[in-house]
Amino acid sequence: MRTFDYVRAVDTREAVRLLADDPGASCLAGGTTQLDLMKDGVLEPPTLIDITRLPLHGIEPRGESLHVGALVTMEELAVDPVVAERLPMVREALLLAGSVQLRNMATIGGNLLQRTRCRYFRDPAVPECNKRAPGSGCSAVKGVARMHAVLGASERCIALHASDLAVALVSLDAVVHVQGVSERRTVPLTEFYLTADESPERENVLEHAELITEVEIPLPPATARSGYLKVRDRASYEFALASAAVLLVVQGGVIQQARVGLGGVGTKPWRAYEAEHVLTGAPATTAVFKDASEATMRDAFTVPGTAFKLPLARRTLVRELQTVSGVKA
Structure with missing residues:
Protein backbone atom coordinates (compact mmCIF):
# COMPACT_ATOMS: atom_id res chain seq x y z
CA MET A 1 0.00 0.00 0.00
CA ARG A 2 1.33 3.41 -0.93
CA THR A 3 1.54 6.25 1.57
CA PHE A 4 -1.32 8.70 1.76
CA ASP A 5 -2.44 11.75 3.74
CA TYR A 6 -5.18 11.38 6.34
CA VAL A 7 -7.69 14.12 7.16
CA ARG A 8 -10.71 13.98 9.48
CA ALA A 9 -13.69 16.05 8.34
CA VAL A 10 -15.71 17.79 11.05
CA ASP A 11 -18.93 18.21 9.07
CA THR A 12 -20.49 17.28 5.74
CA ARG A 13 -19.68 20.54 3.98
CA GLU A 14 -16.02 20.30 4.95
CA ALA A 15 -15.87 16.74 3.66
CA VAL A 16 -17.31 17.83 0.32
CA ARG A 17 -14.94 20.80 0.15
CA LEU A 18 -11.94 18.58 0.84
CA LEU A 19 -13.06 16.27 -1.97
CA ALA A 20 -13.45 19.21 -4.34
CA ASP A 21 -9.97 20.49 -3.52
CA ASP A 22 -8.31 17.13 -4.27
CA PRO A 23 -9.48 15.24 -7.40
CA GLY A 24 -7.76 12.08 -6.17
CA ALA A 25 -9.08 12.11 -2.59
CA SER A 26 -11.40 9.43 -1.28
CA CYS A 27 -13.73 9.26 1.73
CA LEU A 28 -13.21 6.65 4.44
CA ALA A 29 -16.05 5.24 6.54
CA GLY A 30 -16.15 1.54 7.46
CA GLY A 31 -13.45 0.82 4.90
CA THR A 32 -14.40 -2.85 4.56
CA THR A 33 -13.98 -2.82 0.77
CA GLN A 34 -11.91 0.30 0.22
CA LEU A 35 -8.92 -0.77 2.30
CA ASP A 36 -8.80 -4.12 0.49
CA LEU A 37 -8.67 -2.31 -2.85
CA MET A 38 -5.90 -0.05 -1.57
CA LYS A 39 -3.88 -3.04 -0.37
CA ASP A 40 -4.34 -4.68 -3.77
CA GLY A 41 -3.14 -1.54 -5.54
CA VAL A 42 -6.43 -0.99 -7.37
CA LEU A 43 -7.10 2.27 -5.54
CA GLU A 44 -4.27 4.65 -4.68
CA PRO A 45 -5.86 7.82 -3.26
CA PRO A 46 -3.33 10.46 -2.22
CA THR A 47 -5.66 11.53 0.59
CA LEU A 48 -8.20 9.71 2.75
CA ILE A 49 -10.93 11.88 4.26
CA ASP A 50 -12.30 10.29 7.42
CA ILE A 51 -16.05 10.93 7.57
CA THR A 52 -16.88 8.63 10.47
CA ARG A 53 -17.54 11.55 12.86
CA LEU A 54 -20.10 13.24 10.61
CA PRO A 55 -23.68 13.44 12.00
CA LEU A 56 -25.07 10.87 9.57
CA HIS A 57 -25.90 8.05 11.99
CA GLY A 58 -29.65 8.28 12.64
CA ILE A 59 -32.56 5.99 11.70
CA GLU A 60 -35.85 7.86 11.77
CA PRO A 61 -39.37 7.13 10.48
CA ARG A 62 -40.89 10.24 8.89
CA GLY A 63 -44.39 9.88 7.50
CA GLU A 64 -44.41 6.88 5.18
CA SER A 65 -40.63 6.65 4.78
CA LEU A 66 -37.68 5.49 6.84
CA HIS A 67 -34.72 7.88 6.73
CA VAL A 68 -31.35 6.21 7.27
CA GLY A 69 -28.09 8.12 7.73
CA ALA A 70 -25.31 7.07 5.38
CA LEU A 71 -23.05 6.15 8.31
CA VAL A 72 -25.52 3.80 9.98
CA THR A 73 -23.95 0.35 10.02
CA MET A 74 -25.55 -2.62 8.33
CA GLU A 75 -26.04 -4.33 11.68
CA GLU A 76 -27.73 -1.27 13.19
CA LEU A 77 -30.22 -1.13 10.33
CA ALA A 78 -30.85 -4.88 10.46
CA VAL A 79 -31.96 -4.74 14.11
CA ASP A 80 -34.09 -1.61 13.76
CA PRO A 81 -37.69 -2.38 14.85
CA VAL A 82 -39.28 -0.57 11.89
CA VAL A 83 -37.16 -2.57 9.48
CA ALA A 84 -38.09 -5.81 11.23
CA GLU A 85 -41.81 -5.01 11.13
CA ARG A 86 -42.27 -3.23 7.79
CA LEU A 87 -39.21 -4.11 5.69
CA PRO A 88 -38.40 -7.81 6.17
CA MET A 89 -36.74 -8.03 2.74
CA VAL A 90 -34.27 -5.33 3.80
CA ARG A 91 -33.53 -7.08 7.08
CA GLU A 92 -32.98 -10.42 5.37
CA ALA A 93 -30.74 -8.87 2.71
CA LEU A 94 -28.60 -7.27 5.43
CA LEU A 95 -28.33 -10.40 7.57
CA LEU A 96 -27.35 -12.52 4.57
CA ALA A 97 -24.57 -10.11 3.61
CA GLY A 98 -21.11 -10.70 5.08
CA SER A 99 -20.16 -11.71 8.59
CA VAL A 100 -21.33 -10.12 11.83
CA GLN A 101 -17.93 -8.47 12.16
CA LEU A 102 -18.23 -6.87 8.72
CA ARG A 103 -21.83 -5.79 9.29
CA ASN A 104 -20.77 -3.98 12.46
CA MET A 105 -18.19 -1.99 10.47
CA ALA A 106 -19.72 -1.54 7.02
CA THR A 107 -21.94 1.50 6.53
CA ILE A 108 -25.10 1.78 4.47
CA GLY A 109 -23.60 4.45 2.22
CA GLY A 110 -20.47 2.40 1.72
CA ASN A 111 -22.44 -0.73 0.94
CA LEU A 112 -24.34 1.06 -1.82
CA LEU A 113 -21.04 2.29 -3.27
CA GLN A 114 -19.07 -0.95 -2.99
CA ARG A 115 -17.01 -1.91 -6.00
CA THR A 116 -17.34 -5.09 -7.99
CA ARG A 117 -15.81 -8.36 -6.82
CA CYS A 118 -14.60 -9.20 -10.35
CA ARG A 119 -11.21 -10.90 -9.94
CA TYR A 120 -9.85 -9.21 -13.07
CA PHE A 121 -10.76 -5.74 -11.81
CA ARG A 122 -9.14 -6.48 -8.45
CA ASP A 123 -5.85 -7.65 -9.94
CA PRO A 124 -3.73 -4.79 -11.35
CA ALA A 125 -1.50 -7.39 -13.00
CA VAL A 126 -4.34 -8.08 -15.45
CA PRO A 127 -3.94 -5.44 -18.18
CA GLU A 128 -7.36 -5.82 -19.82
CA CYS A 129 -10.12 -4.34 -17.66
CA ASN A 130 -12.37 -1.62 -19.06
CA LYS A 131 -13.53 -0.77 -15.55
CA ARG A 132 -10.00 -0.13 -14.26
CA ALA A 133 -8.39 0.96 -17.56
CA PRO A 134 -11.07 2.21 -20.00
CA GLY A 135 -10.60 0.95 -23.53
CA SER A 136 -8.26 -1.90 -22.60
CA GLY A 137 -10.77 -4.74 -23.02
CA CYS A 138 -12.50 -7.23 -20.73
CA SER A 139 -10.52 -10.23 -19.50
CA ALA A 140 -13.62 -11.75 -17.89
CA VAL A 141 -15.38 -12.11 -21.24
CA LYS A 142 -12.36 -13.94 -22.66
CA GLY A 143 -11.31 -15.85 -19.54
CA VAL A 144 -12.77 -17.83 -16.67
CA ALA A 145 -16.03 -16.24 -15.55
CA ARG A 146 -18.52 -17.44 -12.96
CA MET A 147 -19.19 -14.73 -10.37
CA HIS A 148 -20.15 -12.34 -13.14
CA ALA A 149 -23.21 -10.61 -14.56
CA VAL A 150 -25.63 -11.56 -17.30
CA LEU A 151 -27.93 -8.50 -17.20
CA GLY A 152 -26.66 -5.06 -18.16
CA ALA A 153 -23.56 -6.80 -19.47
CA SER A 154 -21.84 -6.83 -22.85
CA GLU A 155 -18.51 -7.69 -24.43
CA ARG A 156 -17.20 -4.49 -22.85
CA CYS A 157 -17.76 -5.64 -19.25
CA ILE A 158 -19.53 -8.35 -17.25
CA ALA A 159 -18.46 -7.23 -13.76
CA LEU A 160 -21.11 -8.02 -11.15
CA HIS A 161 -22.54 -5.59 -8.59
CA ALA A 162 -22.32 -7.51 -5.33
CA SER A 163 -24.56 -5.61 -2.87
CA ASP A 164 -27.50 -7.54 -1.40
CA LEU A 165 -28.92 -4.46 0.30
CA ALA A 166 -29.00 -2.43 -2.91
CA VAL A 167 -31.14 -5.09 -4.59
CA ALA A 168 -33.77 -4.79 -1.86
CA LEU A 169 -33.64 -0.99 -1.84
CA VAL A 170 -33.91 -0.69 -5.62
CA SER A 171 -37.05 -2.83 -5.55
CA LEU A 172 -38.55 -0.53 -2.89
CA ASP A 173 -37.96 2.68 -4.90
CA ALA A 174 -35.53 4.01 -2.29
CA VAL A 175 -33.76 7.30 -2.97
CA VAL A 176 -30.42 8.68 -1.86
CA HIS A 177 -29.85 12.23 -0.65
CA VAL A 178 -26.60 13.67 -1.94
CA GLN A 179 -24.61 16.70 -0.73
CA GLY A 180 -22.50 18.55 -3.26
CA VAL A 181 -20.34 21.64 -3.02
CA SER A 182 -23.12 24.10 -3.65
CA GLU A 183 -26.33 22.07 -3.68
CA ARG A 184 -28.15 19.00 -2.48
CA ARG A 185 -29.99 16.59 -4.73
CA THR A 186 -32.13 13.48 -4.42
CA VAL A 187 -31.57 10.55 -6.76
CA PRO A 188 -33.81 7.46 -7.05
CA LEU A 189 -31.69 4.33 -6.70
CA THR A 190 -33.22 3.04 -9.92
CA GLU A 191 -31.46 5.97 -11.64
CA PHE A 192 -28.36 6.07 -9.44
CA TYR A 193 -26.54 3.06 -10.90
CA LEU A 194 -25.13 2.73 -14.41
CA THR A 195 -24.88 -0.55 -16.29
CA ALA A 196 -21.47 -1.78 -17.37
CA ASP A 197 -22.47 -1.79 -21.04
CA GLU A 198 -23.04 1.97 -20.75
CA SER A 199 -19.84 2.98 -18.99
CA PRO A 200 -17.73 0.23 -17.40
CA GLU A 201 -15.41 2.73 -15.70
CA ARG A 202 -18.30 4.55 -14.01
CA GLU A 203 -20.74 2.65 -11.80
CA ASN A 204 -23.08 5.41 -10.61
CA VAL A 205 -24.03 9.06 -11.16
CA LEU A 206 -22.27 10.35 -8.02
CA GLU A 207 -19.80 13.11 -8.85
CA HIS A 208 -16.38 13.21 -7.21
CA ALA A 209 -17.19 16.10 -4.87
CA GLU A 210 -20.51 14.62 -3.72
CA LEU A 211 -21.38 12.60 -0.65
CA ILE A 212 -24.35 10.36 0.10
CA THR A 213 -25.83 11.69 3.33
CA GLU A 214 -29.06 9.72 3.69
CA VAL A 215 -31.10 6.89 2.23
CA GLU A 216 -34.87 7.31 2.17
CA ILE A 217 -36.84 4.05 2.06
CA PRO A 218 -40.59 4.21 1.34
CA LEU A 219 -42.53 2.00 3.73
CA PRO A 220 -44.77 -0.48 1.88
CA PRO A 221 -48.46 -0.96 2.67
CA ALA A 222 -49.23 -2.87 5.82
CA THR A 223 -50.81 -5.59 3.69
CA ALA A 224 -47.58 -6.19 1.75
Whole structure:
Protein backbone atom coordinates (compact mmCIF):
# COMPACT_ATOMS: atom_id res chain seq x y z
CA MET A 1 0.00 0.00 0.00
CA ARG A 2 1.33 3.41 -0.93
CA THR A 3 1.54 6.25 1.57
CA PHE A 4 -1.32 8.70 1.76
CA ASP A 5 -2.44 11.75 3.74
CA TYR A 6 -5.18 11.38 6.34
CA VAL A 7 -7.69 14.12 7.16
CA ARG A 8 -10.71 13.98 9.48
CA ALA A 9 -13.69 16.05 8.34
CA VAL A 10 -15.71 17.79 11.05
CA ASP A 11 -18.93 18.21 9.07
CA THR A 12 -20.49 17.28 5.74
CA ARG A 13 -19.68 20.54 3.98
CA GLU A 14 -16.02 20.30 4.95
CA ALA A 15 -15.87 16.74 3.66
CA VAL A 16 -17.31 17.83 0.32
CA ARG A 17 -14.94 20.80 0.15
CA LEU A 18 -11.94 18.58 0.84
CA LEU A 19 -13.06 16.27 -1.97
CA ALA A 20 -13.45 19.21 -4.34
CA ASP A 21 -9.97 20.49 -3.52
CA ASP A 22 -8.31 17.13 -4.27
CA PRO A 23 -9.48 15.24 -7.40
CA GLY A 24 -7.76 12.08 -6.17
CA ALA A 25 -9.08 12.11 -2.59
CA SER A 26 -11.40 9.43 -1.28
CA CYS A 27 -13.73 9.26 1.73
CA LEU A 28 -13.21 6.65 4.44
CA ALA A 29 -16.05 5.24 6.54
CA GLY A 30 -16.15 1.54 7.46
CA GLY A 31 -13.45 0.82 4.90
CA THR A 32 -14.40 -2.85 4.56
CA THR A 33 -13.98 -2.82 0.77
CA GLN A 34 -11.91 0.30 0.22
CA LEU A 35 -8.92 -0.77 2.30
CA ASP A 36 -8.80 -4.12 0.49
CA LEU A 37 -8.67 -2.31 -2.85
CA MET A 38 -5.90 -0.05 -1.57
CA LYS A 39 -3.88 -3.04 -0.37
CA ASP A 40 -4.34 -4.68 -3.77
CA GLY A 41 -3.14 -1.54 -5.54
CA VAL A 42 -6.43 -0.99 -7.37
CA LEU A 43 -7.10 2.27 -5.54
CA GLU A 44 -4.27 4.65 -4.68
CA PRO A 45 -5.86 7.82 -3.26
CA PRO A 46 -3.33 10.46 -2.22
CA THR A 47 -5.66 11.53 0.59
CA LEU A 48 -8.20 9.71 2.75
CA ILE A 49 -10.93 11.88 4.26
CA ASP A 50 -12.30 10.29 7.42
CA ILE A 51 -16.05 10.93 7.57
CA THR A 52 -16.88 8.63 10.47
CA ARG A 53 -17.54 11.55 12.86
CA LEU A 54 -20.10 13.24 10.61
CA PRO A 55 -23.68 13.44 12.00
CA LEU A 56 -25.07 10.87 9.57
CA HIS A 57 -25.90 8.05 11.99
CA GLY A 58 -29.65 8.28 12.64
CA ILE A 59 -32.56 5.99 11.70
CA GLU A 60 -35.85 7.86 11.77
CA PRO A 61 -39.37 7.13 10.48
CA ARG A 62 -40.89 10.24 8.89
CA GLY A 63 -44.39 9.88 7.50
CA GLU A 64 -44.41 6.88 5.18
CA SER A 65 -40.63 6.65 4.78
CA LEU A 66 -37.68 5.49 6.84
CA HIS A 67 -34.72 7.88 6.73
CA VAL A 68 -31.35 6.21 7.27
CA GLY A 69 -28.09 8.12 7.73
CA ALA A 70 -25.31 7.07 5.38
CA LEU A 71 -23.05 6.15 8.31
CA VAL A 72 -25.52 3.80 9.98
CA THR A 73 -23.95 0.35 10.02
CA MET A 74 -25.55 -2.62 8.33
CA GLU A 75 -26.04 -4.33 11.68
CA GLU A 76 -27.73 -1.27 13.19
CA LEU A 77 -30.22 -1.13 10.33
CA ALA A 78 -30.85 -4.88 10.46
CA VAL A 79 -31.96 -4.74 14.11
CA ASP A 80 -34.09 -1.61 13.76
CA PRO A 81 -37.69 -2.38 14.85
CA VAL A 82 -39.28 -0.57 11.89
CA VAL A 83 -37.16 -2.57 9.48
CA ALA A 84 -38.09 -5.81 11.23
CA GLU A 85 -41.81 -5.01 11.13
CA ARG A 86 -42.27 -3.23 7.79
CA LEU A 87 -39.21 -4.11 5.69
CA PRO A 88 -38.40 -7.81 6.17
CA MET A 89 -36.74 -8.03 2.74
CA VAL A 90 -34.27 -5.33 3.80
CA ARG A 91 -33.53 -7.08 7.08
CA GLU A 92 -32.98 -10.42 5.37
CA ALA A 93 -30.74 -8.87 2.71
CA LEU A 94 -28.60 -7.27 5.43
CA LEU A 95 -28.33 -10.40 7.57
CA LEU A 96 -27.35 -12.52 4.57
CA ALA A 97 -24.57 -10.11 3.61
CA GLY A 98 -21.11 -10.70 5.08
CA SER A 99 -20.16 -11.71 8.59
CA VAL A 100 -21.33 -10.12 11.83
CA GLN A 101 -17.93 -8.47 12.16
CA LEU A 102 -18.23 -6.87 8.72
CA ARG A 103 -21.83 -5.79 9.29
CA ASN A 104 -20.77 -3.98 12.46
CA MET A 105 -18.19 -1.99 10.47
CA ALA A 106 -19.72 -1.54 7.02
CA THR A 107 -21.94 1.50 6.53
CA ILE A 108 -25.10 1.78 4.47
CA GLY A 109 -23.60 4.45 2.22
CA GLY A 110 -20.47 2.40 1.72
CA ASN A 111 -22.44 -0.73 0.94
CA LEU A 112 -24.34 1.06 -1.82
CA LEU A 113 -21.04 2.29 -3.27
CA GLN A 114 -19.07 -0.95 -2.99
CA ARG A 115 -17.01 -1.91 -6.00
CA THR A 116 -17.34 -5.09 -7.99
CA ARG A 117 -15.81 -8.36 -6.82
CA CYS A 118 -14.60 -9.20 -10.35
CA ARG A 119 -11.21 -10.90 -9.94
CA TYR A 120 -9.85 -9.21 -13.07
CA PHE A 121 -10.76 -5.74 -11.81
CA ARG A 122 -9.14 -6.48 -8.45
CA ASP A 123 -5.85 -7.65 -9.94
CA PRO A 124 -3.73 -4.79 -11.35
CA ALA A 125 -1.50 -7.39 -13.00
CA VAL A 126 -4.34 -8.08 -15.45
CA PRO A 127 -3.94 -5.44 -18.18
CA GLU A 128 -7.36 -5.82 -19.82
CA CYS A 129 -10.12 -4.34 -17.66
CA ASN A 130 -12.37 -1.62 -19.06
CA LYS A 131 -13.53 -0.77 -15.55
CA ARG A 132 -10.00 -0.13 -14.26
CA ALA A 133 -8.39 0.96 -17.56
CA PRO A 134 -11.07 2.21 -20.00
CA GLY A 135 -10.60 0.95 -23.53
CA SER A 136 -8.26 -1.90 -22.60
CA GLY A 137 -10.77 -4.74 -23.02
CA CYS A 138 -12.50 -7.23 -20.73
CA SER A 139 -10.52 -10.23 -19.50
CA ALA A 140 -13.62 -11.75 -17.89
CA VAL A 141 -15.38 -12.11 -21.24
CA LYS A 142 -12.36 -13.94 -22.66
CA GLY A 143 -11.31 -15.85 -19.54
CA VAL A 144 -12.77 -17.83 -16.67
CA ALA A 145 -16.03 -16.24 -15.55
CA ARG A 146 -18.52 -17.44 -12.96
CA MET A 147 -19.19 -14.73 -10.37
CA HIS A 148 -20.15 -12.34 -13.14
CA ALA A 149 -23.21 -10.61 -14.56
CA VAL A 150 -25.63 -11.56 -17.30
CA LEU A 151 -27.93 -8.50 -17.20
CA GLY A 152 -26.66 -5.06 -18.16
CA ALA A 153 -23.56 -6.80 -19.47
CA SER A 154 -21.84 -6.83 -22.85
CA GLU A 155 -18.51 -7.69 -24.43
CA ARG A 156 -17.20 -4.49 -22.85
CA CYS A 157 -17.76 -5.64 -19.25
CA ILE A 158 -19.53 -8.35 -17.25
CA ALA A 159 -18.46 -7.23 -13.76
CA LEU A 160 -21.11 -8.02 -11.15
CA HIS A 161 -22.54 -5.59 -8.59
CA ALA A 162 -22.32 -7.51 -5.33
CA SER A 163 -24.56 -5.61 -2.87
CA ASP A 164 -27.50 -7.54 -1.40
CA LEU A 165 -28.92 -4.46 0.30
CA ALA A 166 -29.00 -2.43 -2.91
CA VAL A 167 -31.14 -5.09 -4.59
CA ALA A 168 -33.77 -4.79 -1.86
CA LEU A 169 -33.64 -0.99 -1.84
CA VAL A 170 -33.91 -0.69 -5.62
CA SER A 171 -37.05 -2.83 -5.55
CA LEU A 172 -38.55 -0.53 -2.89
CA ASP A 173 -37.96 2.68 -4.90
CA ALA A 174 -35.53 4.01 -2.29
CA VAL A 175 -33.76 7.30 -2.97
CA VAL A 176 -30.42 8.68 -1.86
CA HIS A 177 -29.85 12.23 -0.65
CA VAL A 178 -26.60 13.67 -1.94
CA GLN A 179 -24.61 16.70 -0.73
CA GLY A 180 -22.50 18.55 -3.26
CA VAL A 181 -20.34 21.64 -3.02
CA SER A 182 -23.12 24.10 -3.65
CA GLU A 183 -26.33 22.07 -3.68
CA ARG A 184 -28.15 19.00 -2.48
CA ARG A 185 -29.99 16.59 -4.73
CA THR A 186 -32.13 13.48 -4.42
CA VAL A 187 -31.57 10.55 -6.76
CA PRO A 188 -33.81 7.46 -7.05
CA LEU A 189 -31.69 4.33 -6.70
CA THR A 190 -33.22 3.04 -9.92
CA GLU A 191 -31.46 5.97 -11.64
CA PHE A 192 -28.36 6.07 -9.44
CA TYR A 193 -26.54 3.06 -10.90
CA LEU A 194 -25.13 2.73 -14.41
CA THR A 195 -24.88 -0.55 -16.29
CA ALA A 196 -21.47 -1.78 -17.37
CA ASP A 197 -22.47 -1.79 -21.04
CA GLU A 198 -23.04 1.97 -20.75
CA SER A 199 -19.84 2.98 -18.99
CA PRO A 200 -17.73 0.23 -17.40
CA GLU A 201 -15.41 2.73 -15.70
CA ARG A 202 -18.30 4.55 -14.01
CA GLU A 203 -20.74 2.65 -11.80
CA ASN A 204 -23.08 5.41 -10.61
CA VAL A 205 -24.03 9.06 -11.16
CA LEU A 206 -22.27 10.35 -8.02
CA GLU A 207 -19.80 13.11 -8.85
CA HIS A 208 -16.38 13.21 -7.21
CA ALA A 209 -17.19 16.10 -4.87
CA GLU A 210 -20.51 14.62 -3.72
CA LEU A 211 -21.38 12.60 -0.65
CA ILE A 212 -24.35 10.36 0.10
CA THR A 213 -25.83 11.69 3.33
CA GLU A 214 -29.06 9.72 3.69
CA VAL A 215 -31.10 6.89 2.23
CA GLU A 216 -34.87 7.31 2.17
CA ILE A 217 -36.84 4.05 2.06
CA PRO A 218 -40.59 4.21 1.34
CA LEU A 219 -42.53 2.00 3.73
CA PRO A 220 -44.77 -0.48 1.88
CA PRO A 221 -48.46 -0.96 2.67
CA ALA A 222 -49.23 -2.87 5.82
CA THR A 223 -50.81 -5.59 3.69
CA ALA A 224 -47.58 -6.19 1.75
CA ARG A 225 -45.40 -9.23 2.28
CA SER A 226 -41.76 -9.31 1.30
CA GLY A 227 -38.62 -11.41 1.48
CA TYR A 228 -35.12 -11.88 0.14
CA LEU A 229 -33.71 -15.17 -1.12
CA LYS A 230 -29.96 -15.56 -1.70
CA VAL A 231 -28.48 -18.58 -3.48
CA ARG A 232 -24.74 -19.04 -3.01
CA ASP A 233 -21.99 -21.62 -2.95
CA ARG A 234 -21.92 -21.86 0.84
CA ALA A 235 -24.30 -20.95 3.63
CA SER A 236 -22.49 -17.87 4.95
CA TYR A 237 -19.93 -15.21 4.10
CA GLU A 238 -20.40 -15.60 0.35
CA PHE A 239 -21.68 -13.47 -2.49
CA ALA A 240 -24.83 -14.36 -4.41
CA LEU A 241 -24.88 -16.52 -7.50
CA ALA A 242 -28.48 -15.35 -7.78
CA SER A 243 -30.84 -13.57 -5.42
CA ALA A 244 -34.36 -12.19 -5.47
CA ALA A 245 -36.01 -9.43 -3.47
CA VAL A 246 -39.79 -9.70 -3.71
CA LEU A 247 -42.64 -7.59 -2.36
CA LEU A 248 -46.25 -8.51 -3.11
CA VAL A 249 -49.69 -7.26 -2.21
CA VAL A 250 -52.16 -10.07 -2.92
CA GLN A 251 -55.91 -9.74 -2.49
CA GLY A 252 -58.38 -12.48 -3.32
CA GLY A 253 -55.65 -14.47 -4.99
CA VAL A 254 -54.79 -11.63 -7.39
CA ILE A 255 -51.51 -9.70 -7.27
CA GLN A 256 -52.35 -6.04 -6.75
CA GLN A 257 -48.79 -4.81 -6.42
CA ALA A 258 -45.41 -6.38 -7.23
CA ARG A 259 -41.86 -5.18 -6.67
CA VAL A 260 -38.96 -7.36 -7.78
CA GLY A 261 -35.20 -6.92 -7.57
CA LEU A 262 -32.52 -9.36 -8.68
CA GLY A 263 -28.97 -9.78 -7.42
CA GLY A 264 -26.03 -11.92 -8.45
CA VAL A 265 -26.92 -11.41 -12.11
CA GLY A 266 -26.63 -7.69 -12.90
CA THR A 267 -23.87 -5.19 -13.46
CA LYS A 268 -26.04 -3.04 -11.21
CA PRO A 269 -28.73 -3.91 -8.64
CA TRP A 270 -31.39 -5.09 -11.06
CA ARG A 271 -35.00 -3.89 -10.94
CA ALA A 272 -37.03 -6.53 -12.76
CA TYR A 273 -39.71 -4.34 -14.35
CA GLU A 274 -40.57 -7.05 -16.88
CA ALA A 275 -41.43 -9.46 -14.07
CA GLU A 276 -43.51 -6.81 -12.28
CA HIS A 277 -45.49 -6.18 -15.48
CA VAL A 278 -46.32 -9.88 -15.81
CA LEU A 279 -47.24 -10.21 -12.12
CA THR A 280 -49.38 -7.12 -11.56
CA GLY A 281 -53.07 -7.92 -11.99
CA ALA A 282 -52.41 -11.62 -12.53
CA PRO A 283 -53.40 -14.52 -10.28
CA ALA A 284 -50.78 -15.63 -7.78
CA THR A 285 -49.91 -18.97 -9.34
CA THR A 286 -46.69 -20.82 -10.07
CA ALA A 287 -47.44 -20.62 -13.81
CA VAL A 288 -47.56 -16.82 -13.63
CA PHE A 289 -44.39 -16.77 -11.53
CA LYS A 290 -42.59 -18.80 -14.20
CA ASP A 291 -43.77 -16.42 -16.91
CA ALA A 292 -42.44 -13.50 -14.87
CA SER A 293 -39.06 -15.17 -14.45
CA GLU A 294 -38.80 -15.90 -18.16
CA ALA A 295 -39.57 -12.29 -19.03
CA THR A 296 -36.82 -11.05 -16.73
CA MET A 297 -33.99 -12.98 -18.37
CA ARG A 298 -34.85 -12.49 -22.06
CA ASP A 299 -32.11 -9.95 -22.77
CA ALA A 300 -29.33 -11.72 -20.88
CA PHE A 301 -25.73 -11.68 -22.15
CA THR A 302 -23.78 -14.80 -21.25
CA VAL A 303 -20.36 -16.31 -21.71
CA PRO A 304 -19.72 -20.05 -21.20
CA GLY A 305 -19.02 -19.64 -17.48
CA THR A 306 -22.19 -17.65 -16.71
CA ALA A 307 -24.83 -19.45 -18.79
CA PHE A 308 -25.90 -21.44 -15.71
CA LYS A 309 -27.15 -18.23 -14.11
CA LEU A 310 -30.16 -17.96 -16.40
CA PRO A 311 -32.02 -21.05 -15.14
CA LEU A 312 -30.71 -20.47 -11.62
CA ALA A 313 -32.02 -16.89 -11.53
CA ARG A 314 -35.38 -17.98 -12.91
CA ARG A 315 -35.75 -20.71 -10.30
CA THR A 316 -34.62 -18.35 -7.53
CA LEU A 317 -37.26 -15.79 -8.45
CA VAL A 318 -40.04 -18.38 -8.76
CA ARG A 319 -39.16 -19.86 -5.39
CA GLU A 320 -39.21 -16.50 -3.62
CA LEU A 321 -42.48 -15.51 -5.29
CA GLN A 322 -43.96 -18.75 -3.99
CA THR A 323 -42.60 -18.12 -0.50
CA VAL A 324 -43.81 -14.52 -0.25
CA SER A 325 -47.23 -15.24 -1.75
CA GLY A 326 -47.78 -18.48 0.16
CA VAL A 327 -48.38 -20.41 -3.06
CA LYS A 328 -47.18 -23.99 -2.79
CA ALA A 329 -44.75 -25.36 -5.36
